[in-house]
Amino acid sequence: MNAFAQRLSLRWPLIQAPMAGVQLHALTVAVSDTGALGSLPAAMLSPDALRNELQAIRAKTAKPFNLNFFCHEEPAPDPAAEAAWLATLRPYYAELGVDPAQAGSGASRAPFGEAAASLVEAFGPPVVSFHFGLPPPALLQRVKATGAFVLSSATTLDEARWLQQHGADAVIAQGLEAGGHRGHFLSGDLSRQAGTMALLPQLKAALQVPVVAAGGIADAAGVAAAMALGADAVQVGTAYLLCDEATTSPVHRAALQGEAAVHTALTNLFTGRPARGIVNRVMRELGPLRGAPHPAFPRATAALAPLRAAADARGSGDFSPLWSGQNPRGCRAVPAAALTQALCRGFDNLEPHS
């Protein structure tokens, strides 16, 4: 019997990683119904949209699910950095025939705040996960008062200890292989971050709370390997990107299935924070990691959005964030239930719970 699965009333200790921008409740429900933990990423949803998604989940399944939030600090506008970024992109606007006046401004992703806390209180998701640390104590307390099991990601041993000390009920060891945004919140020095094979055992040895393995895990063998390393549970993201229930765009789906997917990099071009994606034209030409002045997360998104839309419409991912972990070979264009069941064969040594 796996204590993590038992605690969360799961059949298997598998978490579908929340992936903002490429999924809504359909993926959450499909995974949770299979007996693993489906996740709903809230970061890119307005409060109204989030309420609709939560209502849909509650209408469609009684199984536990995970509601995920970003908890970065909202940055002040920085007109100089935003202007510099737009200026850098101007030749691309010209090439694609897009009017730079279309570049928006503002933030594409909101941190966990009052409205979100109220929705957590109203809907009572069994699990709430945070990325980029934890929210301020008063907000976190509101979440914990609902009885939610609280998860957050650590990229280093220091972050893992901090999360345990500040109220996380379990810590996700986010290995460097993982796709999407790095979850660091104590240090931006990327060289401090390690691969799953190295990070997970170090966290497991140091923490009392359960540790969830994430990063590079894409099939049953990967799940078995993570459990052999001592993980209490396993989180898988990239492998779900081609599933029927994901809203992954056609250019993103094509990229994941192409030879280019073998080469990912950490880039801050798309949002202002480092995230792992398949190397594409804008990453190659501007370099994946841009130093100051560059708009702070998430304000870098606005200036790229019109280019992305124009290129995307022509079937090109040259300006899209093609988030992917370093192991895209687990991606399968199947229903999420089938993928979840295939992944859970990695738990063959465990008795299923419930």
Added chain:
Amino acid sequence: MNAFAQRLSLRWPLIQAPMAGVQLHALTVAVSDTGALGSLPAAMLSPDALRNELQAIRAKTAKPFNLNFFCHEEPAPDPAAEAAWLATLRPYYAELGVDPAQAGSGASRAPFGEAAASLVEAFGPPVVSFHFGLPPPALLQRVKATGAFVLSSATTLDEARWLQQHGADAVIAQGLEAGGHRGHFLSGDLSRQAGTMALLPQLKAALQVPVVAAGGIADAAGVAAAMALGADAVQVGTAYLLCDEATTSPVHRAALQGEAAVHTALTNLFTGRPARGIVNRVMRELGPLRGAPHPAFPRATAALAPLRAAADARGSGDFSPLWSGQNPRGCRAVPAAALTQALCRGFDNLEPHS
């Protein structure tokens, strides 16, 4: 029964990673006698010293062992780059009271060549491994004609395919967690390199020859995880650095046991090629990766050597290459046989061979 162990007449499919500069035959013999594959790194030995080491191995054990060579191209001297490097280091020379005239020049490590090939022919090591690709065809042919099983490291899928095509009998998947020199030889773009959890399954899916897992594997759980991922064999380096038979320096041993060991980085300061070591003063102050002009591998070593010697004598690792993988917590100050036996508990699902 594990086919790799059977093929090489090993009890267990475990390879002690060759670690130039921190071991001689004593470690090789201790590991091989335990039933795993001990390795002897030849890169920093003169032909005479190498002959002595090989005679010692042959005198002390009849078990199979691995003889490892670097096969980089010997760079032409580049006086301008070497002068620039020395100039950068001048303030440290002043601080330590060392005369810059003591800075040597020349190469600290020789690539596999005529003399080495003759020693392979004379001693017939059962396994010969290469780092940085494979030697030129005529030299490789001489090695293969002895019946040696040939190994080399790949950091990407492209390199793995290349090695298989050019005569490697097995390929080491060198995950980004691994300590010491990165083995890349087709591209110097470090962003192409992935963690073990992602690299190993991709190589295993693409190759016909056996795949050896390396990088971040430090204890029996790591060994079991690598085997669960599909590895045919496992290579462990860092965990051996504190063993009685290793020649690891006192400052290096101290660093591996300190809190600082949690933070490693890839650096080209010490040799001219990227290698993973514990972040120390010179890496912090100069930045770990120095762009041109910087002497090509291995010619960067000469200018640092007097600083290293002076600091080392004072018990400081400020200028030493403190090679380590990202998972130093498997390091144990025990006889290598004890560490090897502990690691091999990760093979509990395998029948031991012979």
